[in-house]
Amino acid sequence: MSVSVSAAPAVSPAPPAPRLTRRSPYPGWFFTPAAIVYSVLFLAPTFASLYFSLTRWTLFDSEFIGFENFAQFFREPFLIKGLINTVIYAVVTSGLKVVLGLLLAVMLTSQIVARGYLRSVVFFPVLVSTVGVGITFTVLMHPTQGMINETLAMFGIAGPGWLTDPNLALYSVALVDVWKGVGLATVIYIAGLVVIPRDYYEAARIDGATPWQNFWYVTLPLCRPATSTVITLSFIGGLRTFDLIWAMTKGGPGFASDTIASVIYKQYQAGFYGLSTAGNVVLFILIALLVVPLTMILNRKQGHE
Amino acid sequence: MAGLELKQLLKSYGNVEVIKGIDLTIEHGEFVVFVGPSGCGKSTLLRMIAGLEDITGGELVIGDRVVNAVEPRDRGIAMVFQSYALYPHMTVYDNVGFGLKLARTPKDVRDQKIREAARILQMEHLLDRKPSQLSGGQRQRVAIGRAIVRKPEVFLFDEPLSNLDAALRVDMRMEISRLHNDLGATMIYVTHDQVEAMTLADKIVVLDGGVVQQVGAPIELYQRPANLFVAGFIGSPKMNFVEAGVDKVVGDSVTVSGPDVAGVPVAIPAGRLRPGDRLTLGVRPHDLVVAPSGTIVGRVGLVERLGNETIVNLELPSGASWLAVLEGDQILRRGDSLALDVDPGKALLFDKSGQAVN
Numbered sequence: 001m002s003v004s005v006s007a008a009p010a011v012s013p014a015p016p017a018p019r020l021t022r023r024s025p026y027p028g029w030f031f032t033p034a035a036i037v038y039s040v041l042f043l044a045p046t047f048a049s050l051y052f053s054l055t056r057w058t059l060f061d062s063e064f065i066g067f068e069n070f071a072q073f074f075r076e077p078f079l080i081k082g083l084i085n086t087v088i089y090a091v092v093t094s095g096l097k098v099v100l101g102l103l104l105a106v107m108l109t110s111q112i113v114a115r116g117y118l119r120s121v122v123f124f125p126v127l128v129s130t131v132g133v134g135i136t137f138t139v140l141m142h143p144t145q146g147m148i149n150e151t152l153a154m155f156g157i158a159g160p161g162w163l164t165d166p167n168l169a170l171y172s173v174a175l176v177d178v179w180k181g182v183g184l185a186t187v188i189y190i191a192g193l194v195v196i197p198r199d200y201y202e203a204a205r206i207d208g209a210t211p212w213q214n215f216w217y218v219t220l221p222l223c224r225p226a227t228s229t230v231i232t233l234s235f236i237g238g239l240r241t242f243d244l245i246w247a248m249t250k251g252g253p254g255f256a257s258d259t260i261a262s263v264i265y266k267q268y269q270a271g272f273y274g275l276s277t278a279g280n281v282v283l284f285i286l287i288a289l290l291v292v293p294l295t296m297i298l299n300r301k302q303g304h305e
Numbered sequence: 306m307a308g309l310e311l312k313q314l315l316k317s318y319g320n321v322e323v324i325k326g327i328d329l330t331i332e333h334g335e336f337v338v339f340v341g342p343s344g345c346g347k348s349t350l351l352r353m354i355a356g357l358e359d360i361t362g363g364e365l366v367i368g369d370r371v372v373n374a375v376e377p378r379d380r381g382i383a384m385v386f387q388s389y390a391l392y393p394h395m396t397v398y399d400n401v402g403f404g405l406k407l408a409r410t411p412k413d414v415r416d417q418k419i420r421e422a423a424r425i426l427q428m429e430h431l432l433d434r435k436p437s438q439l440s441g442g443q444r445q446r447v448a449i450g451r452a453i454v455r456k457p458e459v460f461l462f463d464e465p466l467s468n469l470d471a472a473l474r475v476d477m478r479m480e481i482s483r484l485h486n487d488l489g490a491t492m493i494y495v496t497h498d499q500v501e502a503m504t505l506a507d508k509i510v511v512l513d514g515g516v517v518q519q520v521g522a523p524i525e526l527y528q529r530p531a532n533l534f535v536a537g538f539i540g541s542p543k544m545n546f547v548e549a550g551v552d553k554v555v556g557d558s559v560t561v562s563g564p565d566v567a568g569v570p571v572a573i574p575a576g577r578l579r580p581g582d583r584l585t586l587g588v589r590p591h592d593l594v595v596a597p598s599g600t601i602v603g604r605v606g607l608v609e610r611l612g613n614e615t616i617v618n619l620e621l622p623s624g625a626s627w628l629a630v631l632e633g634d635q636i637l638r639r640g641d642s643l644a645l646d647v648d649p650g651k652a653l654l655f656d657k658s659g660q661a662v663n
Binding site: 092197199200202203204205206207210211213217218221222224 | 307335356357376377379382383384386387392394403404407408451455497568635
């Protein structure tokens with residue numbers, strides 16, 4: 001019996017070679033709503049502000065004046081003061097948030113009584129309105145009738161003018177900022193600390209590490225990612241600060257606690273729209289110049305897996 | 306160097322007892338392996354010796370000191386962790402020297418000890434690297450190096466090879482064995498891998514449910530397991546078991562029969578055994594041989610031909626299934642009837658309570 005071989009099945013065309021780039025499983029138009037919102041609310045104002053910073057602008061009319069706004073910005077002594085204050089404020093607040101946040105997190109991850117409750121207490125100020133906090137502390141820090149100075153007076157200490165002393169006002173506001181923001185730093189640190197494997201501490205314990213050595217050689221280096229996050233977030237937050245300063249001192253006394261943001265706001269209130277926009281561009285460049293190298297240093301690979 | 310003595314050692318978490326009164330003597334210089342299934346308490350026991358877990362009751366003696374309340378660093382021990390616990394931000398050099406640094410050992414002495422440990426472990430070329438730049442085996446070496454520099458009296462290993470691939474595990478096993486010979490230190494090693502236990506140990510401690518099931522030399526545990534648990538746990542593939550009754554007792558030989566076995570002779574002094582007693586017969590897969598008139602008859606199931614040996618899954622009449630490891634390449638077909646025999650000297654009997662009948 002012969003076996004007939006049927007005609008070879010039609011060879012289907014070879015499938016196209018798979019593309020090397022991985023295609024997104026979602027259609028391209030999915031991102032359109034986000035792109036529109038982002039363009040209208042972020043990109044357009046950014047580029048518009050770049051343009052308006054080069055003009056004399058009255059909201060209805062603008063006249064191109066080149067870099068005149070920037071030149072004027074840097075000529076004003078109180079604007080320079082605002083610039084310096086901004087950097088001081090950012091360094092002080094982020095520095096204190098790192099130190100206090102880490103210490104609180106170490107405490108709140110150890111075996112202490114009422115740990116959950118204490119964690120809530122530390123985080124609570126983060127949830128409160130900044131303006132509310134500002135007003136409350138303004139009352140508390142009143143030079144004669146504030147609770148802080150009254151308490152100090154009970155111990156025979158003459159409290160300073162927290163918000164009225166030009167040398168102190170900025171630091172007083174910074175302290176309130178730290179009080180309000182340290183909860184977030186603590187939560188970030190707690191997240192960073194609980195992922196450190198227990199083996200490291202046990203190995204160190206067998207090697208005879210004291211609690212301080214444990215902290216210095218194990219905890220501190222291994223929570224570096226959390227430190228980077230806290231520094232970056234609080235430093236940027238410090239550079240942009242406005243609401244707390246405005247609620248507590250409005251940049252005063254005089255210009256003693258002005259930051260760039262409050263100066264820009266004052267210029268804006270006074271109708272110098274072009275000048276205030278130039279201030280915003282300066283703030284943007286300042287943040288970029290400080291934060292980009294900072295994050296590069298912080299995120300440098302440290303042999304972590 | 307020092308020996309250890311565990312006297313009625315107890316550990317409980319609340320009402321849950323995990324270590325239920327362990328008595329054990331470990332001689333100075335001995336290599337002891339704690340082996341058992343997951344959750345048997347072997348790691349907890351090791352951590353109690355290390356001082357990482359509190360001792361609920363009993364006494365732990367290292368050398369000639371009771372160390373129940375002594376801090377880990379003062380117990381004269383060093384531990385190698387399953388995860389290696391190498392600090393990712395430190396170089397190998399700093400990792401190995403970390404304990405010495407904490408103890409404020411002078412820099413030149415520290416350097417000399419680190420280099421000595423690196424030489425012993427043949428890792429001098431790795432000293433400047435970070436742990437992330439090392440392979441699994443190299444990390445393991447560093448972890449051992451960190452233990453060596455402390456010159457401990459007792460080395461503790463907590464499943465140190467379980468993160469390595471099979472080939473590397475064999476190499477590291479030999480390495481640890483060599484290290485034990487070279488250093489002559491007391492070593493306690495925890496594993497769930499009975500091959501590691503058999504190859505490394507001077508003495509194996511089999512644990513189950515927080516209780517010591519048997520202590521003995523590897524080959525003793527293999528040949529003379531104390532109970533059903535040890536018999537089933539030690540040896541690979543597992544020992545075959547089947548219910549059987551005593552047929553007759555003649556001098557130093559007992560013949561047993563059951564639904565799946567017909568008149569299997571077992572060379573055991575009869576002792577208190579009487580015809581009709583119910584027992585469990587245990588036979589290792591390697592002790593079965595093909596014999597046309599064999600006492601164990603079944604149907605061939607799955608066959609694995611490995612060249613040097615053939616592993617046969619034998620389905621017995623009662624539905625139970627036995628494994629037989631037959632020498633050489635046996636050509637067997639699924640469904641064939643196969644009769645096997647066992648050397649009377651190698652079959653084991655266990656009484657109703659699971660204890661071996663000797």
